[in-house]
Amino acid sequence: MKSKILFPIVVAILFLGLWDAVVIFSKTDIFPRPYQVFLGIVELVQRGLLLKYIVASLFRVSVGFVLAVLVGVPLGLLLGWFRPAFFALNPLIQIFRPISPIAWIPIAILWFHVDDRAPIFLIFLASVFPITVTAISAVQNIQPVYVRAAENFRLNQFDLFRRVIFPACLPQIITGLRIALGISWLVVVAAEMIAVNSGLGYLIIDARNAGKRYDLVVAGMLMIGVIGLMLDLLIRGLERFDEVRWGYSQRD
Amino acid sequence: MSSSGKILGGVVVLWLVLIALLHATLNLHLFEPKQSGTNAPFRVGFIPVTCHLTCPVTDFINKQMKGKSEFEPIRFQGFPELKEAFISGYLPATFILAPMAMRLREDGVPIKIVYLGHRDGSAMVVHRESLIYRIEDLRGKKIAVPSRFANQRLLVVKALKEHGVPLDSVQIVELAPPDMPAALYSRSVDAITSGEPFMGQAEMEGYGRVLYLTKDVWPNFISCVLAVREDAIRNNRAMVQRLIDGISKSGKWLDEKMDHRMEAAEFVGQNYYNQNPELLRFVLSKPPDRVKYTNLLVRKNDFLEIEALAKETGVLKGKVTFADYADPSFVLSEESIEPYAWDYKK
Numbered sequence: 378m379k380s381k382i383l384f385p386i387v388v389a390i391l392f393l394g395l396w397d398a399v400v401i402f403s404k405t406d407i408f409p410r411p412y413q414v415f416l417g418i419v420e421l422v423q424r425g426l427l428l429k430y431i432v433a434s435l436f437r438v439s440v441g442f443v444l445a446v447l448v449g450v451p452l453g454l455l456l457g458w459f460r461p462a463f464f465a466l467n468p469l470i471q472i473f474r475p476i477s478p479i480a481w482i483p484i485a486i487l488w489f490h491v492d493d494r495a496p497i498f499l500i501f502l503a504s505v506f507p508i509t510v511t512a513i514s515a516v517q518n519i520q521p522v523y524v525r526a527a528e529n530f531r532l533n534q535f536d537l538f539r540r541v542i543f544p545a546c547l548p549q550i551i552t553g554l555r556i557a558l559g560i561s562w563l564v565v566v567a568a569e570m571i572a573v574n575s576g577l578g579y580l581i582i583d584a585r586n587a588g589k590r591y592d593l594v595v596a597g598m599l600m601i602g603v604i605g606l607m608l609d610l611l612i613r614g615l616e617r618f619d620e621v622r623w624g625y626s627q628r629d
Numbered sequence: 630m631s632s633s634g635k636i637l638g639g640v641v642v643l644w645l646v647l648i649a650l651l652h653a654t655l656n657l658h659l660f661e662p663k664q665s666g667t668n669a670p671f672r673v674g675f676i677p678v679t680c681h682l683t684c685p686v687t688d689f690i691n692k693q694m695k696g697k698s699e700f701e702p703i704r705f706q707g708f709p710e711l712k713e714a715f716i717s718g719y720l721p722a723t724f725i726l727a728p729m730a731m732r733l734r735e736d737g738v739p740i741k742i743v744y745l746g747h748r749d750g751s752a753m754v755v756h757r758e759s760l761i762y763r764i765e766d767l768r769g770k771k772i773a774v775p776s777r778f779a780n781q782r783l784l785v786v787k788a789l790k791e792h793g794v795p796l797d798s799v800q801i802v803e804l805a806p807p808d809m810p811a812a813l814y815s816r817s818v819d820a821i822t823s824g825e826p827f828m829g830q831a832e833m834e835g836y837g838r839v840l841y842l843t844k845d846v847w848p849n850f851i852s853c854v855l856a857v858r859e860d861a862i863r864n865n866r867a868m869v870q871r872l873i874d875g876i877s878k879s880g881k882w883l884d885e886k887m888d889h890r891m892e893a894a895e896f897v898g899q900n901y902y903n904q905n906p907e908l909l910r911f912v913l914s915k916p917p918d919r920v921k922y923t924n925l926l927v928r929k930n931d932f933l934e935i936e937a938l939a940k941e942t943g944v945l946k947g948k949v950t951f952a953d954y955a956d957p958s959f960v961l962s963e964e965s966i967e968p969y970a971w972d973y974k975k
Contacts, residue, residue: 407814429655436652439645483713490719491703491710493652571710575656582706585807586677587903589834618633 441500453512496568511553515546674723678824729778750920880922881968
C-alpha cells in the first residue's frame, strides 16, 4: 500500500526536477520552469478564471459524453443483436469512426455556430463511436448459455435485452465508457479552439494570443492532465459495482 | 433496474444539473439581471490584432457612455473560424481580410465591404541574427503569412516583384498570427508578416528585427475591412449605420491624440485582447504612424490595386467588381466623422 502512494510521489518529484533542470540547462527563456507554471496557476485562481474554465470544460464533456452514452449503448446493443442491421450500418460506422473530431470543426461551426453546442457536438462525436463499437462486440461475444437459458424462460425480446443481454454486456461496456471518457476529455482542447470564450482548451489557445505566456499554456495542460486522472479514477469506481464485478473476477 | 443502477442514474443526473447550473452562473451569466433593452445584440467578429482595434474601442466607449452597447464583439482566434461563423449567418458583421472578403463574394457569400479597419499597421520581421537586411535577401527563405487571402501575402508578392526577386524563389507558408513570434524565435521560419501586435512582440522581446513596415513598401496599405452581410443591410440598415458611425468615430478618437491610443492599449489589452498593454502601447506608438485609423472610407482605386494583385496571384478569379463586394454609401466624407467626445477614467 505504501508503494502505491509513495512511488508516484517520488516519480512526480523526479519529473519536476528533471523538467526544471532541462529548462535551466537549455537556457531557454520561452519555456517555463515548474515554479513559473505554479505561479501561473495561482494567477488564474486569483483572477477567478480557473474554476470558471474547469466548470466550462467539465460541462461540455459531461453533456457530450452522456449524450454519446444514451445514443451509443442502445445502438450498439441493437446492432450487436440484430445481424442484418449490423451488416447494414457497420460499414457506415467504420467510415465515420476514424474521422478526427478536429476535421469536424468547420462543419460544427456552420451547424452550431460558436456557442456551447459546437464543442458538445465534437465531444459527442469523439465518444459515441468507441461506445457503440464496444457495445456491439460485447453483444456479439455474449456466452450462448445465457441466451439459451433466457429462451427456456420464454422471455420476450424486451425482457431479454433488459434482464440478460444488457447485464451480461455491462462489464465490457463499462470498459468502453472508460476509454470513451478519456477520449472526450482528450478532445476538449480541440473542441474549445472554436471561438467559445471559456474552458481549459480555450485557456491554452488564449495564452498564445497573450504573447509570451507559455506558463499558462503549460498550466492548462497540467490541469487537463490532473482532471483527466480524476475522471478516470471516478469511472473506475463503476467497476466495483456487483453488477459489473463478476465480469472482471473471471479474469483473476 | 437494479438499485445500484438507480443510484448511479441519480448521481449522473444530479451531476449534470449541478455542472449545468455552475456553467450557467459562472460562464453564461444567465442569472444576472438582463440589461435594459432586450434586443438581441448585433454581433461583430474580430481577432485580437490592432487591425481590428476599432471594434473593441467602439464597444467599450458605448458601454462607458450609455451603460450598454448594442453590439456584441465576438473574438476569434483565427480567420478560418471567423469566416465560417460569418458564412453560417451567426455574425451579421465582421472585421476580415480584404482579399478574403472579395473572394467570399466570388464564392457567392452575400458580403459587402462597408468601411476599412485601418491603414498600414503591419510589418515584416526577421530574426535579429539573420543575414536578411534587404528585400533581395529573402531569396531562398521561408516567409510566414496569416492566410493565402491576407493582404500581407500580396504585399510580399509586390515587394519581391519590385526588387526583382522571383516569387518561386521564396517559400510562403500560412501560420496563425499568435504562433508567428514563437516560430521566428525557434527559427522555423525566416520571416514573419501579419497584423500587430505579434510583429511588435518579436521586436520587443529582442529576437525580431523589422525588415520593413508596410507603410514603407505600400503606403496606405489596407489589410482588414469591416464587412456586413447584405441581409443585415437590407433588414437593419439603421443598425449597420450606427455600427459604422461608431467604428469611424472610434478611429477618429484613436488618432486624435497619443493619450487616447495609450488608454485604448490599456482597456483593450485587459478587457478584450488579453494582451499585455505594454505591447499594445509599443505597436500603437513606435512609430506613431505604424498603424492609422483615419482615412478609412471605401474607395474604388484602393481596391482595384488589391484586385489586380489578387488576380495575379490566383486568390481572385476576377468574376466580381467593386460594385459587387463594396458598399461605400454609409460614410460619404472624411469631414463628416467626429471623434467620440469621451475621456477614459480609470
